[in-house]
Amino acid sequence: GAGVSQSPSNKVTEKGKDVELRCDPISGHTALYWYRQRLGQGLEFLIYFQGNSAPDKSGLPSDRFSAERTGESVSTLTIQRTQQEDSAVYLCASSLDGSKETQYFGPGTRLLVL
Amino acid sequence: TQLLEQSPQFLSIQEGENLTVYCNSSSVFSSLQWYRQEPGEGPVLLVTVVTGGEVKKLKRLTFQFGDARKDSSLHITAAQPGDTGLYLCADSGAGSYQLTFGKGTKLSVIP
Numbered sequence: 001g002a003g004v005s006q007s008p009s010n011k012v013t014e015k016g017k018d019v020e021l022r023c024d025p026i027s028g029h030t031a032l033y034w035y036r037q038r039l040g041q042g043l044e045f046l047i048y049f050q051g052n053s054a055p056d057k058s059g060l061p062s063d064r065f066s067a068e069r070t071g072e073s074v075s076t077l078t079i080q081r082t083q084q085e086d087s088a089v090y091l092c093a094s095s096l097d098g099s100k101e102t103q104y105f106g107p108g109t110r111l112l113v114l
Numbered sequence: 115t116q117l118l119e120q121s122p123q124f125l126s127i128q129e130g131e132n133l134t135v136y137c138n139s140s141s142v143f144s145s146l147q148w149y150r151q152e153p154g155e156g157p158v159l160l161v162t163v164v165t166g167g168e169v170k171k172l173k174r175l176t177f178q179f180g181d182a183r184k185d186s187s188l189h190i191t192a193a194q195p196g197d198t199g200l201y202l203c204a205d206s207g208a209g210s211y212q213l214t215f216g217k218g219t220k221l222s223v224i225p
Contacts, residue, residue, distance in 0.1 A: 004156070031211065033211070035213075040217065041217055042118070042202060042204075042215035042216050042217045042218060043157070043202070043204075043213070043215040044215075045212045045213065045214075048211055048212070050211075056212075059212075091156050091157075093156070095211075098211040100145065100206055100211070102159055102162075103159070103213065105155075105156025105157050105158070106156050107154060107155050107156055108154075108155075108156055
């Protein structure tokens, strides 16, 4: 079956512009996660969606970051007024539910802010 | 805040050699996971270990979990170019969906 897909695969933007990153989770997976992977660093948790519950936004690094999810499907991560330190790979994962189920990762969006 | 330290940071070996990489935690693991991430891809789960002293094998990969559940090792026998990638350890905190990751070991296996 289809895995987690993300788009775009690469994004180059100028400092100060807004960007939108998209994630399509595995069909039937109620839990969705966003992580950030900076060069030479491990993955940092950003945000978690589970069904219709309020999302856990505790990992978002600043108010320039926001994310939405439509029901139990597509999610978008928005970064406003991008900064050079936002350059990273943004990874999305989904799982059957949030209770320690295996997380399946997408290939990521590589964001470069010039 | 839990810190996961992985060593070595980089490892380059010849095909056929054996290697071991390590993951150490500043606190007891809830549930330790090992992932492999290939260039341009997301991490893929290799194994989950929960019980102290546990040993799991996955073909040429052997995973050991320390008795005190604060450290783990991944041993690869007769490495192949297909083993090339970033090996990450992670902990899923007790009752949590959040994964805490180490920085990884970048392995290159030269044919």
